[in-house]
Amino acid sequence: MLKINDLHASVEDKEILKGINLSVNAGEVHAIMGPNGSGKSTLASVIAGKEEFEVTKGSVVLNGEDLEDDSPEDRAHKGVFLSFQYPVEIPGVSVTNFMKTAINESRKARGQEDMPAKEMLKLIRDKSEMLEIDRKFLSRSLNQGFSGGEKKRNEIFQMAMLEPKLAILDETDSGLDIDALRIVANGVNKLKSKDNAVILITHYQRLLEYIVPDFVHVLHNGKIVKSGGKELALELEAKGYDWIKNEAVV
Amino acid sequence: MDLKDKLVSSFIAFENNVDVEHSVHDVRIEAMKNFEVKGFPSKKEEAWKYTSLNSIQKIDFSIFPKQENTLEYKDVKKYFIHDIDTYKIVFVDGVYSSHLSETTHDGVDICLMSSALTKPMYKQVVDVYFNKVASKDESLTTLNTAFSREGAYIYIPKGKMPKKPVEIVHFATGTEASLMLQPRNLIVVEENAELQVIERHQSLTSNEVLTNCVTEIFAAKSANVDYYKIQNDSATASLIDNTYIDQKSKSFVNVHTFSFGGKLTRNNLNFFQNGEYMDSTMKGITILGEKQHVDHHTLVHHIEPNCESHQDYKGIYGDSSTGVFNGKIIVDKLAQKTNAFQQNNNILISDKASINTKPQLEIFADDVKCSHGCTIGQLDEDAMFYLQSRGIPEKEARALLMYAFANNVLESVRIPELKARINKLIAKKLGVNLGFDL
Numbered sequence: 172m173l174k175i176n177d178l179h180a181s182v183e184d185k186e187i188l189k190g191i192n193l194s195v196n197a198g199e200v201h202a203i204m205g206p207n208g209s210g211k212s213t214l215a216s217v218i219a220g221k222e223e224f225e226v227t228k229g230s231v232v233l234n235g236e237d238l239e240d241d242s243p244e245d246r247a248h249k250g251v252f253l254s255f256q257y258p259v260e261i262p263g264v265s266v267t268n269f270m271k272t273a274i275n276e277s278r279k280a281r282g283q284e285d286m287p288a289k290e291m292l293k294l295i296r297d298k299s300e301m302l303e304i305d306r307k308f309l310s311r312s313l314n315q316g317f318s319g320g321e322k323k324r325n326e327i328f329q330m331a332m333l334e335p336k337l338a339i340l341d342e343t344d345s346g347l348d349i350d351a352l353r354i355v356a357n358g359v360n361k362l363k364s365k366d367n368a369v370i371l372i373t374h375y376q377r378l379l380e381y382i383v384p385d386f387v388h389v390l391h392n393g394k395i396v397k398s399g400g401k402e403l404a405l406e407l408e409a410k411g412y413d414w415i416k417n418e419a420v421v
Numbered sequence: 422m423d424l425k426d427k428l429v430s431s432f433i434a435f436e437n438n439v440d441v442e443h444s445v446h447d448v449r450i451e452a453m454k455n456f457e458v459k460g461f462p463s464k465k466e467e468a469w470k471y472t473s474l475n476s477i478q479k480i481d482f483s484i485f486p487k488q489e490n491t492l493e494y495k496d497v498k499k500y501f502i503h504d505i506d507t508y509k510i511v512f513v514d515g516v517y518s519s520h521l522s523e524t525t526h527d528g529v530d531i532c533l534m535s536s537a538l539t540k541p542m543y544k545q546v547v548d549v550y551f552n553k554v555a556s557k558d559e560s561l562t563t564l565n566t567a568f569s570r571e572g573a574y575i576y577i578p579k580g581k582m583p584k585k586p587v588e589i590v591h592f593a594t595g596t597e598a599s600l601m602l603q604p605r606n607l608i609v610v611e612e613n614a615e616l617q618v619i620e621r622h623q624s625l626t627s628n629e630v631l632t633n634c635v636t637e638i639f640a641a642k643s644a645n646v647d648y649y650k651i652q653n654d655s656a657t658a659s660l661i662d663n664t665y666i667d668q669k670s671k672s673f674v675n676v677h678t679f680s681f682g683g684k685l686t687r688n689n690l691n692f693f694q695n696g697e698y699m700d701s702t703m704k705g706i707t708i709l710g711e712k713q714h715v716d717h718h719t720l721v722h723h724i725e726p727n728c729e730s731h732q733d734y735k736g737i738y739g740d741s742s743t744g745v746f747n748g749k750i751i752v753d754k755l756a757q758k759t760n761a762f763q764q765n766n767n768i769l770i771s772d773k774a775s776i777n778t779k780p781q782l783e784i785f786a787d788d789v790k791c792s793h794g795c796t797i798g799q800l801d802e803d804a805m806f807y808l809q810s811r812g813i814p815e816k817e818a819r820a821l822l823m824y825a826f827a828n829n830v831l832e833s834v835r836i837p838e839l840k841a842r843i844n845k846l847i848a849k850k851l852g853v854n855l856g857f858d859l
Contacts (some may be wrong), residue, residue, distance in 0.1 A: 219810050223802065247812035259807040263828025264821060269811075272821070277812035329811065 172197045172368050173218075173337055178229035180217045187213045189393035190229070195337070198365040202379055202404060203372045205390035206412040211372045212256060214390070215341040218370075219253040220246045233337065247273075248280040250336030250367075254326040254343050261313040266325065267295060269313045270332050277333065298331040302358045319346030327358045338362070339370045344378035356381030376408035389415050424478040424601075425460045429453070431484040432567060439570055445538050448552050452566035459560035471745045471777045472687055472716040477659055480629050482601035484568075486514040490594040492625075494521060500623050501588055505838045507619070508587045510573040514594055515602045517571065521590075529583050534572035534605055546576055550609050554637050554667040554693060562663045562689075565635040569605035572634075577614040579641075586617040586836060591634075593658065595626025606636040610644040619839060621651045624658035636664045640672040642696065647835055648676045653846060654683035656711065663689045670696030677834060678705040679843055680715045681850050691720040694756075697727045705734040706827045706843075708850040709742035709774075716745035723756040723789075730760075735827045736767040737851075738774035749781040750791060757786050763793040768800060768826060770819075800826075820851040 173195040180188040187210045195201050205211050217224050218231055220243040231238045238246055261269065275285045286294075299309060302324055314322050323343050330338050340359070344352055359382050363369060371382060379387075379401065387403040388395045389412075396415055397403065407415070422430075432453050439446065461478055462469040492513055501509070508531045511521035517533055524532045530543075537543040538551075552569075556562045573589045593600055610616045624630045640646050652660060660683055668674055680686055692701040707715050721730040736744050746765045767776045780793040800822050808818035824847055834840040 216806075219806075221806050221810075223806075242815065243806055243809035244812050244814045244818075247810055251810075253810050255807060255810075257803075259801070259804040261804065261808075261821070261825045263825045263831075272817070273811040273813055276814060276817065280812065280814075333811070 172234060174232040175218075176230050176232070178217065178231060179227045180213060180224045181227055182213070182224050186227070187224070187393055188217065191393075191395060193388065193395065195368045195370065197368055199386065200363065200369045200371065200382060200384045202384035202387045203370060203390055204374065204387060204404065204407055206416070207374070209390045210393045211390050212341055215253055215339045215370075215372055218339060219243055219251055244276070244280070247333070248277050252330050252333055252335030252338045254323070254330060254338065254340040256342040256345065258314045258322045258326055260315045262315050264313050266309045266311060266313055266328075270295065270329065273329070274332060294332065298328055301331060301361060302328050303354050304328055320348060320351040323347055324351060324355055327355050331358060331362055334362070336367050337370070338367065339372065341372045342374065343371070344373055344375065352378065353381060376404045379404045391415055424480070424482060427482075428484060428564065429457055434485070435568060440539055443538065444548060445551060445569070449567050449569065452557070452563040455558060455563040456560055456567055459558075459563070462560055468718060468747070471743070472685070472714065477631055477685065480599050480631070482599045482629070482631055483597040484601055486516065486597055486600060488596045489516055490514055490596050492518065492521060492592060492594065497521070497592060497625075500590060500592075500621060502586075502619060502836070502839050502842060505836070506585050508583060508585060510587065510589045512571065512591045512604065514592070514596060514600060515571060515604070525583070529578065529581050530574065530576040531583060531587055532574050534574045534607060535570060537574035537607065538570065543574070546609060547607070550637065550639055551607060552637070554639065554665040555635055555663070556665070556691075559663070559689075561633055561661050562635055565603045565605055565633050565663065568603045569635070572605040573608070574606070575608045575616065575618070577610045577616050579611040580613045581611075582615040586619060589618060589620045591622045591632065593624040593626070593628075593630040595624070595628035597628065599629035600631070602630065602632045604632065604634045606634070608636065608638045608646075610638070610640050610646050612641045613643045614641070615645040617647045617836060619649045619651065619836075622654060622658070622660055624655045627655065627657050630658040632659070633661045634663065636662075638664065638666045638674065640666065640668045640674050642669045643671040644669070645672070646674045648674070649834070649836075649839060650676070650678045650688075652679060652683055652686050653681040656682070656684055656713070658683050659685040661687045661689075664691065666692045666701070668692065668694050668696065668699050668701060670698055672696070672699045673702075674700075675702040675704070675833060677830070678703075678717070679846070680705065680707040680709070681846055682709070682713060683715075684713065686715045688715070688717045690718070691722075692730065693722045694724050694728050694730075697725050699728050701728075701730045702833065703730075703732045703734075704830045704833060706830050706847070707734070707736040707738075707744055708827070708847065709737070709744065710739040710850075711742060712740070713742045714744070718745075718747045718749075720749045721751070721761065723750070723752045723759045723761065725755060726757045726759070728756065728759055730762070732763040732765075733830055734765045735830055736765070736776055737770060737823050737827065738767065738776055739770045741771070741773040743774070744776040746776070746778040746795070747781060748779070748793065750783070750793075752784040752786050752789050752791065754785040757788045759786060759789040759791070761789070761791040765795045766826070767795075767797045768823065769797060770799075820848070823851055824848070
């Protein structure tokens, strides 16, 4: 599904990604771990098409299509979803209206009619129930005054609504208490299927107890320095990142 | 003949058509003298530094329309908040239109200035209030005072509240090649009384129109007044709006100004707080394009202690449009415990658009809270990325963010149908269908 080949990316002439290679197939869950500043969030943003980052070399290929010239909205229409580490507050636009706009714009881009209002309401009801989101919450302004946990839960709600092929969850576990983490993880697990893929970006192993990855990659200094199965995450938890850093130098 | 000379000489003709024996006429004569000395303001004056009236003065305006014109309601319905019932005071080319209007004398007076200035039954109110808060030396105000004859007259007695909001609408139909209008409104809201007004000036042609309007509002103790100005006029219509508000203790007055169009718009909004524990609110949304120009000049004069004022103006400027915000707050020595807030945020969406924003604080009391902030910026790139990453295209994302930027000004609009209308106007101005009912 996703193939990243020797990806280099810079911001303001500073190279952050220094040759990433990653292959994600449908039905897989990949975790990308690594110390602060290793380039995890940059990788997520580059896949989603943030223009601030300049791809200087390499490619991001989704289902055989190079995404190089695609705007963030084009990528969304092709099935890429990024759950933000810091979701932006948009006053005056309710969660419901925002979702209606996002869904219908995606449908428009795919040559489909607007989703009928009744169907939309049912979808909103089903997905909000799955994530144990209070109905009142949906009429509030998007992310405005939301707690850290509410923001993250709202991101996963958006993911559930948009049903992406490739979901990248950037530090979705940060700021969540244990109950919220369980709800969010349950949501992601229910959305998983043999047709889609998930990339979890996380600093800690905690989330991986709830969403079990097929592969774990360690990112350090803009490169994937180690890949392995789910047991790699436990090893990182026990030993910290220093041994990886040291290994990388050798 | 330039416009000033034309106006001065027209005054003699004007006097043939008004009651020169009425006490109001002494006020007019005094005002005319002042205008003769001062003339139109020039860019040399600080208050007019960024707004030039030069080109307007070169136009040969008709001071009195020669022909009367009529309009059918179905043709102008869209300019009213037609989904609710309202009282209406409507003028066509400066002349009262009885068949478009719905006035009342049922417990409150919602009628005409021409009646108030001539009929004995109104004389007592007119003597107490007419030209009492309007400036006696600002030249455009004195010009209006000199020619004051027609406009809206609203009197809400103690404890009363009209059954529905009042719309004051001025249409210009273009029967003259260029027309100057000078409406004069007097609004008195007595103790514990309430009033909601929606005001609009609308030109229906591409002929030039210049409106120099003066509105005096008196809010007595514990009165509550909401005033909404909709400025979405044609590219050949200019408006100089002079609004003066006298507030007494515990009153609330909110003025919202929605400036979405017109060739040149100057809003002089002046609040005088004559009492304690009151609240004055000024909010505005400005969305301009083409070569439109809007100049917001606000003044809040805190005279007595324990009062608040809130100002929040948002501006979005595109194409070659220009904007001015000048917010003056005066806190007298007596006015301790004043809370005065002022905020002016602007987004420039074109390299050719510009905004001049200036807070002007004159504080003579020592125990006060005054805050002010002006920002001029572009749209937040992180927010753009967020919306786009959800599949919302760039243009719609931009519109959504601009809508969000202006939106909090709408929270205090207390007429839901008006709020919905303004929302639609915003979406239209931003040139997008946001995919949901705002």
